[in-house]
Amino acid sequence: MIAQRLLLSLIAIPLAFGSPLAMGAEKGADGIGFYTAVLGQTSVTHPGEDRVLPVKLHDEVLFKDVIQTQHESRTKALFQDDSMLTVTSISTTRKRMSGRPL
Helix, strand or coil, X not given: CHHHHHHHHHHHHHHHHCCHXXXXXXXXXXXXXXXXXXXXXXXXXXXXXXXXXXXXXXXXXXXXXXXXXXXCCEEEEXXXXXXXXXXXXXXXXXXXXXXXXX
């Protein structure tokens, strides 16, 4: 009986509150992932836009985003295919759908 309640809890809680990956995927059709860690100053330029925006935790990553980190900054992003990208201090990268940065 206790095992059944535990199993039900493990299934019901994520369904009730949603997983972070599912919540990130719902934000937009172009989203391919979301930021799981942001330390220091990280910015992003979305494709087709000139504005440079600060990155916040759980913001979505779009196809061909240009991600930049400043001195002593880093960020991590989790993608829909379960791959993860870490951008370290003073770096610039653009994410392609294939899972490899340009």
